[in-house]
Amino acid sequence: MPAFSGQLVVFGFASFFALAFAVLMVVQRTPVRSVLSLVVTFFGLSVLAVLLAAPFIAALQIFVYAGAILVLFLFVIMLLNLKEEAADEDDRPVQRTLGLLVALALGGLLAGATLRAPAPPRGTPSLSSIPSPDEIPALGRLLFSDYLLAFEALSLLLLVAAVGALLLSKRKFE
């Protein structure tokens, strides 16, 4: 089965890159490098989305996340001229180990719980089978029928966020 192993190889590469660059993002002390590592992670995640038969979300991930949100982060970091984090005056070893322990414990707990959980029941099928060429039209139809209210609320939210961001970053902020 060549298709089978091909997908596995792509999955391995994408998840390796996503995880490795996520770790790099946390380890990195320079904010610009953190953002660039996160871009690679998001590209890996978008490949994983393609493997999960979600091409629309994969495109959205690159356009909106890597393209818009992370560029916004880059702009702000360069605007504020953030360099490396200052060397810690006090290292706070207790907090560091505690934070790391909590993250590790939660990660292990969640991984165990999700692996043990029974497979979710089949939902009300919106499609006969989900990897299908009709998927993006079906998403659009869903968006403008079942999720219309949420969609309109979202547009309002984006407008309010844009106005709020303008207001907050005005020079005379009192």
Next chain:
Amino acid sequence: MTGALPGVAPMAVPPGAFLVVGTLLFAIGLAGALLKRNAISIFLSIELMMNAVNLLFLTYARMRGDLAGQMIVFFVIAVAAAEAAVGLAIFVALFRVRRTVDVDKIALLKW
């Protein structure tokens, strides 16, 4: 835990692998949010956590053969965009006043 539910094409990669990658990414993001001191880096870690959850949503959507999971991811991405705009504007305003985005130095509301 197989993806071979009736009517859903079987998955070449076992869904459990996607779930593990998603939870690991979530844990890495949490570690970043807890360990970083630069407010913007903390924000970045939270973005990573949201993306990890998005991956889980997509996996379950695929397992259930239901598009609702992909719909939720769409909304999460849009809300994250709004949140990033407002959050970064707050950091810029804060930086104007305090000349720092180090969360240890911005502790006015701490106690």
